[in-house]
Amino acid sequence: MEYIEVTFAQALFMGLLQGASELFPVSSLGHAVIVPTLLHWSFKQSDPSFVPFLVLLHLGTATALLVLYRDQWVVIIRGFFAAAFRGQMRDDNERLAMLLLTGTIPAAVLGVLLENRIKALFVSPSAAAAFLVVNGVLMLGFEWLRRRAERGSTRAEQEQHFAQAERISFRAAAIVGACQALAFIPGISRSGVTIGGGLVAGLRHQEAARFSFLLATPTIFGAGIVEVPQLFASGVPVAEYAVAAVLSGLAAYASARFLLRYFGSGRLDPYGFYCIAAGLVSLALLRFGL
Amino acid sequence: MKSNTVAVGLGILGIIFVIAAILYIVGGILPTFTSSSAAGTHVKHAILSAVLAVASFVAANFARPRTV
Numbered sequence: 001m002e003y004i005e006v007t008f009a010q011a012l013f014m015g016l017l018q019g020a021s022e023l024f025p026v027s028s029l030g031h032a033v034i035v036p037t038l039l040h041w042s043f044k045q046s047d048p049s050f051v052p053f054l055v056l057l058h059l060g061t062a063t064a065l066l067v068l069y070r071d072q073w074v075v076i077i078r079g080f081f082a083a084a085f086r087g088q089m090r091d092d093n094e095r096l097a098m099l100l101l102t103g104t105i106p107a108a109v110l111g112v113l114l115e116n117r118i119k120a121l122f123v124s125p126s127a128a129a130a131f132l133v134v135n136g137v138l139m140l141g142f143e144w145l146r147r148r149a150e151r152g153s154t155r156a157e158q159e160q161h162f163a164q165a166e167r168i169s170f171r172a173a174a175i176v177g178a179c180q181a182l183a184f185i186p187g188i189s190r191s192g193v194t195i196g197g198g199l200v201a202g203l204r205h206q207e208a209a210r211f212s213f214l215l216a217t218p219t220i221f222g223a224g225i226v227e228v229p230q231l232f233a234s235g236v237p238v239a240e241y242a243v244a245a246v247l248s249g250l251a252a253y254a255s256a257r258f259l260l261r262y263f264g265s266g267r268l269d270p271y272g273f274y275c276i277a278a279g280l281v282s283l284a285l286l287r288f289g290l
Numbered sequence: 291m292k293s294n295t296v297a298v299g300l301g302i303l304g305i306i307f308v309i310a311a312i313l314y315i316v317g318g319i320l321p322t323f324t325s326s327s328a329a330g331t332h333v334k335h336a337i338l339s340a341v342l343a344v345a346s347f348v349a350a351n352f353a354r355p356r357t358v
Contacts, residue, residue, distance in 0.1 A: 087351035098348075105345055112338045226334045 006053065008240045010041060015244030018057040019064070019251030023213065023259055025192030025271045026278075027135055028061075029054065030128045033186040034282050037125040052231035055224050056241050060249035062220035065213050068256050072214070076100065092166040096214075102170050103177030103215045108222060110181030129282035131187025136275030138188075139268040142196030146267075149202075155265045162204040165211035172201035176211070180219060187279070189271075190216060196268060205263040213256060297353040304346030311339035 006014070017035060021028040032054055066073060080097035082090075089095045150158040168176075176197035183190030191212050198208030232238060314336035 084348045084351065087354055088356075101345060101348070105341065108338055108341060112334050115334070222337070226337065 006236075006241075008237075008243075010036070011053075011241055011244040012247055014053075015057050015060065015247040016251050018054065019061055019248030020255055022058065022061045022248075022252055023065075023191050023216075023255045025135075025139055025189045025195055025268055026275055027128075027132055027183070027187050027189040027192070029183070029185075030132045030135070030187035030189075032057075033128040034125045034132070034286075038282065038285055052227045052229075053236070053241055055220075055227035056231055056238075056245050057248040058220045059224040059228065060245035060247070061252040062217050062224065064249040064253040065217045065220075065256065068253060069214060069217070073217070076214070092164075096166045099166070099168060099170065099173040099211075100214055100218065103173040103180070103211075104218050104222075106174055106178035107180035107219050110178065111184055111219075111223070114181070114184065126283060126286050128186035129279045129286060131185055132275050132279030132282065133187075134279075135188050135192055136272045136277075136279060138196060139192055139272030139275065142199050143268050143272070146199045159204045159206075159265075163202050163207065165198070165203060165207045165214070168198065168201050168203060168211065172197070176201065177215065180215065189275075190219075192268070192271065192275075195263075199268075205267065206260060209259055209263045292353055292355045294355060297350045297355075300346050300350035300353055304343045304350060307339045307343035307346055311336045311343060314339055 014032060014036070017031055018028045021031050075093045076097045079091070079093035079095075080101065083094035083098055089098060151161055152158045176194050179193040179197045180190055182188045182193050191209075194212035194215055195205075195208045198211050199205065203211060231241070314332045317332075
């Protein structure tokens with residue numbers, strides 16, 4: 001298998017970029033495909049070991065989420081087994097466990113079935129930049145739909161009328177989960193589409209973010225289980241990449257703490273405008289070879 | 291939706307997914323059902339089939355009518 005020419009410094013940069021951008025609704029994958037090209041770095045995104053390298057960075061992010069929600073995950077896993085064996089949900093934790101299972105399955109099915117077609121998109125930074133613009137439009141669209149359903153004058157009043165993550169319907173959880181599969185496309189943000197989907201399904205901003213982060217953990221770990229062994233088989237410096245994954249996890253932890261506080265009153269709009277601007281500027285730079 | 295028919299149907303679906311998982315792991319499924327061009331072991335498909343089997347059995351248990 002061909003050696004991926006990522007230097008240690010580049011790996012650290014990619015780790016920081018991935019961790020910082022993964023949970024923000026701006027597509028970490030899109031940035032991971034576009035930024036190295038704009039910086040004229042020599043490694044190839046089409047290399048077979050590039051996806052496992054990114055997945056390793058994602059494992060850093062997933063570990064950060066696991067640490068952030070460690071107490072909640074204990075309760076969720078216990079709730080899953082209790083409800084599964086009983087055949088009934090008796091409290092919010094058991095319901096949340098089943099909602100997360102419902103949301104994870106569509107992403108897993110679509111991810112496995114569409115894997116090869118999706119990987120082909122990694123060779124095209126222009127496609128990633130175009131999808132970044134689409135992602136920005138989606139974010140603004142989600143907020144536009146949300147504003148139509150809001151009542152009250154202050155942000156606190158507006159948010160009060162919406163639900164907690166445990167109250168989302170199973171149909172909505174499946175749709176939000178299916179939306180996750182869109183995020184396999186570089187440029188489309190996983191957290192963006194799941195937070196947006198949660199908003200449309202009637203969740204508070206903060207709760208939509210929490211549901212998105214919880215939903216991300218099994219999906220990313222699942223991808224890691226199947227992709228990372230390829231990295232070990234490709235003969236790349238795994239120890240150096242692991243350091244980058246740790247950096248990615250630290251950045252993701254800080255991002256998650258920031259975002260949960262931000263969504264207490266903030267919206268997706270600034271990220272939507274950022275994605276449109278960043279996508280258009282990237283397309284121009286790529287078009288003129290700057 | 292609670293009915294014996296739905297529960298049995300989901301149980302059968304679960305068994306089918308278990309068989310699929312085993313066939314994927316031992317490499318018995320033809321490439322028609324996978325995105326790769328060759329027959330052989332398909333770990334991702336096997337894991338997915340196992341997850342779907344678990345989900346089917348859980349759903350079957352939820353669909354089972356209660357006597358109490």
